[in-house]
Amino acid sequence: MNYDSPELREQLAAEYVLGTMPALVRRRFERLLAGDAALRRAVEDWHARFDPIDHGAMAEEPPARVWRGVERELALPRPAAQAGWFSSLAFWRGATLAAAAVAAAAIVYVAVRPTPQATVVAVLSDDKGEPGWIATSSGRGGDVDIAPVRQVAIDATHAFELWAIAEGKPRPLGLLQPAPGRKLAVEAALVPANGVLAVSLEPAGGSPTGLPTGPVEYKGAVLPRD
Amino acid sequence: MTDSPLLLQELLRKTASGDSAAFAELYKQTAGKLFGVAIRIAGRGEVAEDALQECFVLVWQRAADYDPMRGAAMSWLIAIMRNCTIDRLRRRATRPEGHATTEEALSRLAAPDTASKGIELRALKDCLGELDEQPRQAVLLAYLYGLTREELAARLAVPVGTVKSWIRRSLDRLRRCLDR
Numbered sequence: 222m223n224y225d226s227p228e229l230r231e232q233l234a235a236e237y238v239l240g241t242m243p244a245l246v247r248r249r250f251e252r253l254l255a256g257d258a259a260l261r262r263a264v265e266d267w268h269a270r271f272d273p274i275d276h277g278a279m280a281e282e283p284p285a286r287v288w289r290g291v292e293r294e295l296a297l298p299r300p301a302a303q304a305g306w307f308s309s310l311a312f313w314r315g316a317t318l319a320a321a322a323v324a325a326a327a328i329v330y331v332a333v334r335p336t337p338q339a340t341v342v343a344v345l346s347d348d349k350g351e352p353g354w355i356a357t358s359s360g361r362g363g364d365v366d367i368a369p370v371r372q373v374a375i376d377a378t379h380a381f382e383l384w385a386i387a388e389g390k391p392r393p394l395g396l397l398q399p400a401p402g403r404k405l406a407v408e409a410a411l412v413p414a415n416g417v418l419a420v421s422l423e424p425a426g427g428s429p430t431g432l433p434t435g436p437v438e439y440k441g442a443v444l445p446r447d
Numbered sequence: 448m449t450d451s452p453l454l455l456q457e458l459l460r461k462t463a464s465g466d467s468a469a470f471a472e473l474y475k476q477t478a479g480k481l482f483g484v485a486i487r488i489a490g491r492g493e494v495a496e497d498a499l500q501e502c503f504v505l506v507w508q509r510a511a512d513y514d515p516m517r518g519a520a521m522s523w524l525i526a527i528m529r530n531c532t533i534d535r536l537r538r539r540a541t542r543p544e545g546h547a548t549t550e551e552a553l554s555r556l557a558a559p560d561t562a563s564k565g566i567e568l569r570a571l572k573d574c575l576g577e578l579d580e581q582p583r584q585a586v587l588l589a590y591l592y593g594l595t596r597e598e599l600a601a602r603l604a605v606p607v608g609t610v611k612s613w614i615r616r617s618l619d620r621l622r623r624c625l626d627r
Binding site for chain 2: 232236238243244247262265271272273274275277278279281282283286288291297348388389432436437
């Protein structure tokens, strides 16, 4: 397709904002957007034409778990000297670590049988709490291995990408193979001590932008190391 | 909810510098309206909640990309919210049913959060009113409820090709009407 045609560019920008593009066309267009500032402006203009409708949307109180999920996913630093509302952060981080530790113990026992001295670095679970990946380390300074704990279906147009998230900033660590026995080795120094490991669904070949573009399918807090 | 565009802009700027208290305040101020947008598109439930969570994760990560010269902070947030919701909706086989008619949905809108958006909403409604009935329905059903071309074709009982050309022509007419 000739993406230089002004009519076509305008038309694609409009349909992107309207939301009628099929999923694959949408993804392709987003990759195009990442490297085309003029096209991004055309999209912004279309958003501005339609968004008075959304500015008038009726507000609805979201359940508290949404914000807790945001905090957990970003591993947000706890603001200093804030009481009350923010104190939930500490509670939820603690709860996540405890839950991850319980899950880790169960998984190590039933599924993985780690080699001697391997320690669990993180268990990455889906939003239902089902573990999908386990990160283990075999010793000081060595790599951290990320391996699937079960077979996960994925089509050829997508890939699972691993991210380290520290202070809310994601950093790409590589693509994962969702087949038993395949593992990704990551330098231990790239795994943040108080951060989160997350796996997002990306186009085949990985995120075109260097940031997660698809949904986070699995995540888990990095467990405290001794 | 207070709706001061300047305040939101300031909160976004602080968020970009890693101020998590400002980020939490931004959530308090805007999550309700954004959740309303997500619910209208995806219906109540998991998709809308997950999309709202993903939206704020992206807001934290991309706050530095927001350029106040290009539009209101709320508009920037709405664009992210819509994208997250539609992306998630597209990955689901089932969709919410029983939407209100587009006329009901439009008449039920609250006054937009700023006076200028109120004026823009009136202009948008006027220009939508200049479209033919079925093409207008196609555009509104898509924007309000995230319907795909195929869903629009089924709903309006016409071939997908007809929906495509209606949308193409309608968007072109809308742009010329709004820009004049």
